[in-house]
Structures are given as structure tokens and as C-alpha cells.
Amino acid sequence: MKAPPKKRTHSLFTQGACYFMAMPRMSDGRLLPLVERFNQLLREHAVFQQAFGLI
Numbered sequence: 001m002k003a004p005p006k007k008r009t010h011s012l013f014t015q016g017a018c019y020f021m022a023m024p025r026m027s028d029g030r031l032l033p034l035v036e037r038f039n040q041l042l043r044e045h046a047v048f049q050q051a052f053g054l055i
Contacts, residue, residue: 019034
């Protein structure tokens, strides 16, 4: 039998805000994967493709 899913202690917005505030102090090894993944997610959505074009 599976254990019930754990409750999230912080909202996704709060988690994102924590990461955003920590970015200036992050090493490049931790920061680069976050920025690359964010870039990938933006490029996958048509709204951002239209807004930013080929940038």
C-alpha cells in the first residue's frame, strides 16, 4: 500500500520567491541549470514565442 502524498509546506509561488531571492548568492553550478530550465519552459509556450520571437 502506498503512503499518502505529503502536504506541500510552501506554495509554488513561495518556493519560487525563495529561489529568486537566493539567486544572487548561488554558485554558477546551481544557478545555470535553473536558468536553462526556465529558458526551456518559456520557449515551449506559444505566448512567449509570439511575445519574444527569435530573441
